[in-house]
Amino acid sequence: MASARLETLLNWCAQNDINIDPRIELIDNPNTGICVYSKEVPINALETLVTIPKTAVLSSRSSSLAHLIPEWDIPPYGHGAHLALALALYYEIVLGPESWWFGYLQSLPHEPVGIALFWGSDELQQGSRANRLQPQQQGQQGENSGERRQHHEEVSDGELARQWSVGTEIDREQRTEDGVWLLDELREYYYATVEPLFAKFASLPQSRLANHPSPSCTLPDYMHAYSLVSSRAFLVDAYHGLSMVPIADAFNHSQPNHVHLESEYDVCVICGSLSQCIHDEQEEEKNDANAPQAHIPSNDKKHSSSYVHAAAPPTTSASNETDNSPLHDPDRQEPDTCDMCTNLPIPPRTEVFNTYGPELTNAQLLVRYGFALPSNDNDVVSWKPDELSNMMNLSLSESIVSYSSSSGSGIPTPPPHDSFRLQPSFLSKEEASVVEASDPEVRLRSKAEWLGVKAKSHYWMLLEEVIHVWPTEARWKGSNLVYNPSVIYTNAGYMPDHVQHEEQDEDLEMYDEIDEVIVVDKEEAGDQLEVFTDKAKTAHGGAGFIQKGSSSAEEELELDRRFQGQPATRNTVQGTGRRLHQQQSQSRIARERDQVYERLRGTRSRTQKTRGGVRIKPVFCINGDAKLSHHLWAYCALVALVRTRTGIGRTRSGHGHGHLRSPIHSIPPLIIDVVTTGRVNEKNEDDMDKVDTMHEILQYLSWVVERQVALEGEMGEGSGKGEEEGMELDLGEREGVAGGMNVSGSAEEGEATDGPWGMNVDTRTEEREDVIETCICLQVVKELVRTVTSVCNERAMQLGRAPQMGELLDVSKLTSILPPLPEPKRVTFLFRALGRYPFRSFADQSVRAFLAPLFVDDSGPRNWNWTCMCGDISSARLDRSGYNLCDSPSLVLCVTFRTDNIELGRRVGEDAVRDGRSAE
Ligand SMILES: C[S@@+](CC[C@H](N)C(=O)[O-])C[C@H]1O[C@@H](n2cnc3c(N)ncnc32)[C@H](O)[C@@H]1O
Structure with a gap:
């Protein structure tokens, strides 16, 4: 049976001609x-499930406020639109039963939505009077006191969560490009606009507020409205702009989604008319024949009278119709509606999801x-320039320099100074030999010099490459550097077949273009082709709209819309007000579609067929330790970069450049296995007896890594040239962007060909490439080892003994950053604060499975079994293309190693079953 608020909502919908498919x-x-x-x-794809007449849409233009503020200059989107719509919505909420939307408003959450922007907000701690709808709700849900209690708990949780989110992507998302905190803008708007307006309207006879029993406003109440707009609004059209769209906002988010909202965007900006209107004529008179868009007149103040009129509250009453009302246009055959349409078939008894944006990060x-998704492929880590340089320093001091842990049992002692060694992959032989000189003084001195100058410049050059030459992804977004891990992965996988078989320059150029689009096989994916758009062109500030007038942005949007199977005549509204898809000419779209399909022909499915690749997937860093993930990211980027720039890992084809191969192939399965499962592969039992403790695993891993490095040396010598050439990446010669990095070496041994990236590809012995590749990959592993070792040491010092599994990543690691709090509580608090609905949006099972062993609570340590090695990494997980080393919805980062090693994958799966855990 429908709840009372739902019943109220559905009745209101029926009165307002909102049609919901039975x-x-x-x-x-x-x-x-x-x-x-x-x-x-x-339900099939391409059906319309809900139609919402635009008369039912609540926007700044349609709200009761609009005719009270004729001069109201509302931006259609962006944070300004958000603030204005929150004001309009707030006003309607205050009007209560007098509001046209009252039936709809009662269905909205009564408490502020727990958006991260409000975590720990002082104002909300004082409490919101937002439940102006509360009296009507009493007895209807029986959850209000619980809601309130939960709200209060969340406020204190929120304070904690806010502190934990400092310096993370969450923090960054709350700021404008200029670094202004959105909450500060909100406060400023409230005091400068909302409060004075309410004061004015309370005394304005024509305002319904004048007779209202409680006409005053409060900041927490306005924040409540703001959070509703943030979590529910859609961009409807050029007239309404950002709007509340009843029923469309009832759909939860997932990616991929079943449904999306469509509406005609190109309406008259003055009166909202979809068909020709008087403003078009006025505009035509005004403009010369070259007017860019005849139907969209500029928002000229001289039209303010009709603006006021058109902005009057919508009504279905014929008596209110006027000549130029957009809502009652006599020429119109059909009402202008927003439609919720399917883009995927929907099985019976399934939750139907919208998407709030296909690229939204957690x-x-x-x-x-x-809320956040348990596993979100869109997650990115972005660097500001200063962070980048910090990271570089960190890398130089802690990571490029590695050390070997002491052998034997017990806790590894910190390395003595003279055991420092520079990673050979980043050094030319000369430099390496200086650093590795036998005289400790020379060694130390040269190390300092090297770190001070050469390593810095080399590492910096690599990062520069990452920034500027990265073949697919956005480089700088405002002042931030942005990467997308999926692109690294994809790009590491395949290149279009026809490019592989053509050596024509134009084809190679085409590859670059195609690369900007994630290629998916059309036949496999049907209409669900996935397109990557450049995040750099997406505006920030609660909007994410594509700026009109940017032709390339529009082109990308066309692609985007088209691949979601939308009819080209409709504007597809992505998500809740986050994205505008500008309608473009149908014929042009069709032409381009053919071209793109033509280009994509023969390419591989990213999701199904791409194998291999190292993918280090950062998740928002809730412990404030952003550096670690950044750091690993740099390595990941370097791996992929070096691979693409040197051609390493590409299998041979007759033409000299075939598919890329994964560097993970070069990491011995043993390492993958230990890292992944915390167990030693049976095949490798000779190498090591059973390992019981995390500490032992770490020691073992260190040993494996070192042995691998030693092996690399042998392999290099075995290849005839040895380390002299085999291990060297010559970064010194930069030939513009394309010629940045070559694998140097003797030309006689292999042929150097021009690869699709335009650089020399040394195609000498495969072993040699593997060696270099392995060496780079090992950096990642080493970094893991190093980090966990240091955590382990810290823990051991506390415990006075070697830590057991389950005792490893104690929250105490974080106590220096965070205010003290009992340990289990921290975790609970954090997750409740992060996901407004604890363990709902965070995939119950995986969160618990992940957290339980990491934190010792009252019931004692939990069973680790196959959960892997450190707190930053969650349990091994099978998926269709291998398994994830870690796939945690939370904590510092996720590292995903993919492999083709089916046997290994199966074994892990069997372990999981044996251990009574679900291999998700
Ligand atoms: C547009 S509303 C969707 C309707 C909403 N469930 C309601 O009760 O009215 C968006 C809100 O729904 C919740 N939501 C949507 N998708 C979600 C998801 N995948 N996981 C958790 N919460 C989700 C979040 O609270 C979000 O702020």
Whole structure:
């Protein structure tokens, strides 16, 4: 049976001609809120499930405020639009039953949505009077006191979560490009605009507020409205701009999604008319024949009278119709509507999901919507220039320099100074020999010199390469450097077949273009082709809209829309007000589609067929230790970069450049296995007896790594040239962007060909490439070892003995950063604060499975079994293309090693079953 608020909502919808397909139903779940489910019947793609007349849309233009503030200059999107719509919504909430939208408003959450922007906010701690709708709700849900209690808990949790999010992507998402905190803008707007307006309207006879029993406003109440806008608004069209769209906002988010909202964007910006209107004529008179868009007149103040009129509250009453009302245009055959359409078939009895944006990261979801996805491929880590240089320093001091842990049992002692050694992969032979001189003084001196000058410049050059030459992804976003891990992965996988077989320059150029689009095989994916757009062109500030007028942005949007199978005549509104897809000419779209499909022909599916690759996937860094993930990211980038720039890892083809191969192939399965499962592969039992403790694993891992390095040396010598040439990456010669890095060596041994990236590819012995590749990959492993070792040491010092599994990553690691709090509570607090609905949006199982062994709570240490090595890494997980080393929804980072090693994958799966855990 529908809850009372749902019943109220549905009645209101019926009165407002909102049509909901009988094959779906709205459900009011006491724990999770309102959501939409399919009923017994399957639903096909490309169907319309909900139609919402624009008369039912609540926007700044349609709200009761609009005719009270004729001069109201509302930006259609961006943070300005957000603030204005929050004001309009707030006003309607205050009007209560007098509001046209009252039936709809009652269905909205009564407490501020837990968006990250409000975590720990002082104002919300004082409490919100937002429940102006509360009296009508009493007895209807029986959850209000619980809601309030939860709210208060969340406020204190939020304070903690806010502290933990400092310096993370969450933090960054809460700021404008200029670094202004969105909450500061909100406060400023409230005091400069909202409060004075309410004061004015309370005394304005024509305002309904004048007779209202409680006409005053409060900041927490306004924040409540703001959070509703943040988590629910859509960009509807050029007239309404950012708007509340009843029923469309009942759909929860997932990626991929079943449905999306469509609406005609190109309406008259003055009156909202979809068809020709008087403003078009005025505009035509005004403009010469070259007017760019005849139907979209500029938002000229001289039209303010009709603006006021058009902005009057919507009504279905014929008596209110006027000549130029957009809502009652006599020429119009059909009402202008927003439609919720399917883009995927929906099975029976399934939750129907919208997407709030196909590229939203967890940080964005948390900041704007107050929840995160358990595993989000869109997650990125971004660097500001100063962070980048910090990172570089960190790398130089802690990472390029590695040390060997002491052998034997017990805790590894910190390395003595003279055991420092520079990674050969970053050194020319000359430099390496200086550093490795036998005289400790020379060694130390040269190390300092090297670190001071050469390593810095080499490492910096690599990073520069990453920044500027990265073949696919956005470089600088404002002042931030942005990477997307999926691109690294994809790019490491394949190049289009026809490029592999063509050596024509134009084809090689084409490859670059294609590379900007994640290629997916059309036949496999049908209409669900996935397109990457440049995040750098997406505006920030609660909007993410593509700037109009940027032709390349528009082109990308066209691609984006098209690949989601939308009819080209409709504007597809992605998510809740986050994205505008500008309508473009149908014929042009069709032409381009053909071209792109032509280009994509023969390419591989990213999801199904790409194998291999090292993928280090950072998740928002809730412990504030962003450096570690940045650091690992740099390595990941370097691995992929070196591979692409040198051609290492490419299998041979007759033409000299075939598929890329994964560097992970070069990491011995043993390492993968130990890292992944915390166990030693049976095949390698000769190498080591059973390992029981994390500490032993770490020691073992260190040993394996060292042995591997030694092996590399042998392999190099075995290849005839030895370390002299085999291990050297010559970074000194830069020939513009394309010629940055070559594998140097003797030309007689192999042929140097021009690869698709335009640099020399040395195709000498495969072993040699593997050696270099392995060496680079090992950096990643070493970094893990180093980090965990140091955590282990810290823990051991506390315990006075070697830590056992389950005792490793104690929260005490974080106590220096965070205020003290009992350990189990921290975790609970954090997760409750991060996901407004604890363990709902965070995939219950995986969170618990991940957290349980890491933190010792009252019930004692939990069983680690096959959970792997450090707190930054969650349990091994099978997926269709291998398994993830770690796939945690939280904590510092996720590292994903993929492999083709089916046997290994199966074994892990069997372990999982044996251990009674689900291999998700
Ligand atoms: C547009 S509303 C969706 C309807 C909402 N469930 C309700 O009760 O009204 C967006 C809000 O729903 C919740 N939500 C949507 N998708 C979610 C998801 N995948 N996981 C957790 N919460 C989600 C979040 O609280 C978000 O702020």
